[in-house]
Amino acid sequence: MSNTVGAFRGISTLIFKWLFFALVGIAGIALAVIGSFYAYNYFTYERHAAQVKVIVNARDKGVFACAKEPDYPIFVGIINNSSKTIEEVSFSLEARRKGFSTNLATYASFTDDKIRKPGEGWGTCWAAPLRDEVKDNPRDLEWKVGTVHITFEK
16 A cells, blocks of 8 residues: 555656646746747837937927917927838827826827938927817927837838
């Protein structure tokens, strides 16, 4: 009887040991696949997108101003400091009163398909995407860029 119990313990220990090694191997392969995905995304997109600057200005004076365009008071400029050519930039804008956190802009996404080679920049004046109930002057609000998605040339 003790011989049977000892044999069972030996076999069960061996099975659990190999199951443990199999699970560690599967986890290692999964981590390698996930790590490879994030590394690929970083080297092909993220590090280039981090070099693209989006500038928003609602003032009517200064270098980036839209004083001559009363219907288009928001200047949005995009500067490509990456080593890839930009084909398209999609972005959203956010507007807030000074000292407040409520976003007064609509939740619209804008697309600029101006092609920018590395080192180039370009900007234009846009209409203020304020909600209908907001009666504030767009030039008196604090503007910033919300979400940005950049499409690079392949």
